[in-house]
Amino acid sequence: MLPLVIYAGLLALASSKPCDTEGANRELLLSLNKDLLRSLESQEGLPNPSVHLALRLSDGHNLAKENELLNRLKSDLHNDIQSSLTNSKPVTGIMALYSLALRSSCFDLNTITFTINDKNETLLTHLKKQMEPEKEHIAFSQRPLTNYYQYSLGVLALCVNGIRVNNHVSHKLIKAVDHEHFKHGDAESVDTYAMAGMGLQCVKHSGSYVHSVAELDIALSKIKQKLLASYRTDGHIGNEFSTGLAVQALLAMGSEVADCAAAMEAMRTAARNNIYHNPMAVSQMLPALQKKSYLSVKSKECLNEDDTLLLEPQDPVVVLPSKTKVNVMVEVVTSSGEAGVYSVDVPKGNSLLEALELLKGKNIGFTFETESSLWGPYLSAVNGEQARQSDRRYWHLSSDGAALTQSVDDFKIKTAQKITIKNTSY
Numbered sequence: 424m425l426p427l428v429i430y431a432g433l434l435a436l437a438s439s440k441p442c443d444t445e446g447a448n449r450e451l452l453l454s455l456n457k458d459l460l461r462s463l464e465s466q467e468g469l470p471n472p473s474v475h476l477a478l479r480l481s482d483g484h485n486l487a488k489e490n491e492l493l494n495r496l497k498s499d500l501h502n503d504i505q506s507s508l509t510n511s512k513p514v515t516g517i518m519a520l521y522s523l524a525l526r527s528s529c530f531d532l533n534t535i536t537f538t539i540n541d542k543n544e545t546l547l548t549h550l551k552k553q554m555e556p557e558k559e560h561i562a563f564s565q566r567p568l569t570n571y572y573q574y575s576l577g578v579l580a581l582c583v584n585g586i587r588v589n590n591h592v593s594h595k596l597i598k599a600v601d602h603e604h605f606k607h608g609d610a611e612s613v614d615t616y617a618m619a620g621m622g623l624q625c626v627k628h629s630g631s632y633v634h635s636v637a638e639l640d641i642a643l644s645k646i647k648q649k650l651l652a653s654y655r656t657d658g659h660i661g662n663e664f665s666t667g668l669a670v671q672a673l674l675a676m677g678s679e680v681a682d683c684a685a686a687m688e689a690m691r692t693a694a695r696n697n698i699y700h701n702p703m704a705v706s707q708m709l710p711a712l713q714k715k716s717y718l719s720v721k722s723k724e725c726l727n728e729d730d731t732l733l734l735e736p737q738d739p740v741v742v743l744p745s746k747t748k749v750n751v752m753v754e755v756v757t758s759s760g761e762a763g764v765y766s767v768d769v770p771k772g773n774s775l776l777e778a779l780e781l782l783k784g785k786n787i788g789f790t791f792e793t794e795s796s797l798w799g800p801y802l803s804a805v806n807g808e809q810a811r812q813s814d815r816r817y818w819h820l821s822s823d824g825a826a827l828t829q830s831v832d833d834f835k836i837k838t839a840q841k842i843t844i845k846n847t848s849y
């Protein structure tokens with residue numbers, strides 16, 4: 424009897440941590456999936472179509488909560504896009520994400536319409552129309568009205584929803600790959616290469632690009648090569664926040680899962696180290712960890728879905744402010760090159776946003792404004808000076824000379840440092 428018990432014990436040990444990586448990975452996926460679902464409870468502002476998309480691409484579901492989010496997208500996000508359209512604001516990216524979110528729930532997109540000048544047209548007709556001024560803008564200034572990331576999202580969303588993408592629109596994207604026009608600030612934008620890769624791969628599958636298939640293939644292999652060349656020694660492609668999209672794109676472009684293994688492991692390590700607490704970050708990496716891409720939405724049927732994803736009640740986490748304070752020097756460099764330096768002591772662990780608020784409260788001439796975005800608060804104005812997208816300017820953030828890879832809200836102050844906020848053109 425005793426040997427049997429020992430044997431059973433050994434078996435149980437062998438099938439649990441730390442050697443059972445498959446089980447541990449499954450648990451990690453489940454916990455990320457739950458984090459994303461839980462983010463809906465605390466979500467302020469507009470419902471996030473990227474979160475919906477990721478929930479729908481997951482293997483496990485909570486159909487009631489997903490449906491609730493879908494309804495909020497159809498009302499709140501819809502109204503917001505309608506009001507942007509009325510005010511002639513470009514909406515390519517958000518409209519594309521909205522259409523992908525609806526498609527991921529197998530919702531009939533023909534029933535979704537927007538009105539401009541009393542004319543009611545479907546979402547996809549509007550999206551197709553949005554691509555025209557984007558394309559015209561590229562023709563005279565080498566860049567879309569919004570950015571190449573949103574332009575690629577537009578191509579992807581139209582194609583995934585079965586709409587034929589205008590050959591000239593695809594051609595402009597192919598040329599931009601060729602001329603290496605995908606920048607994020609002054610660095611290459613891995614996220615944009617990834618999104619363009621998924622968009623163009625979809626166009627290739629659809630067989631609608633009749634300009635030159637060879638040209639399309641060259642662009643796709645260049646994108647693949649760019650993504651693979653962006654592999655860091657720690658396994659991330661680009662940075663922690665572009666790796667998810669990069670893996671999605673590589674998978675969509677036909678790479679073997681094994682070729683992405685290092686990147687997947689890097690994302691799992693980052694997830695265990697709580698790097699992905701922003702729901703937007705989780706929404707871009709979770710599909711990749713489940714070996715899916717936004718292209719998978721095209722074949723989604725929404726049949727016999729698992730509905731077992733439940734959220735256990737959680738004890739509220741009370742974070743007491745740290746008694747230790749650290750000094751933050753904030754340097755502001757305006758568009759004319761003028762620099763001003765401010766100093767503030769903040770509780771260790773506070774966000775940069777909290778530090779800036781403390782600084783503002785000192786009434787020593789420092790002010791700032793933020794705008795909400797899918798990634799959280801975007802710093803839009805400092806000391807009354809706006810850095811506008813329309814002027815191709817933004818407030819670039821760095822800490823001791825290293826560019827921040829997170830928002831003012833996500834970046835936590837752990838040590839004394841100098842933050843530089845510089846009005847930069849791009």
Ligand code: B12
Pocket residue numbers: 515516517520569570572573607608612614615661662663664665668701704707796797798799800801802803812816817818819820821826827828829830831833849
């Ligand atoms: C284009 C882009 C920019 C452009 C935006 C203007 C433009 N041309 O449209 C520029 C170059 C200005 C920019 C700036 C920054 N960016 Co940027 N950006 C992107 C990119 C490639 C696409 C965003 C987009 O259009 N999304 C589609 C639309 C539908 O979504 P949206 O939320 O409405 O889009 C707006 C916001 O995303 C906002 N935005 C852009 N970047 C950032 C970054 C943060 C932190 C926030 C809160 C908002 C924000 O601008 C978009 C257009 O209006 C994403 C890549 C990605 N994976 O999402 C990175 C990305 C969002 N950016 C990132 C970062 C780090 C920054 C900076 C903080 C860099 C820095 N060190 O200064 C700054 C923002 C500083 C600030 N003032 O708050 C990270 C964010 C990661 C994170 N964990 O938060 C991403 C994911 C890139 C990456 N892999 O590192 N960015």
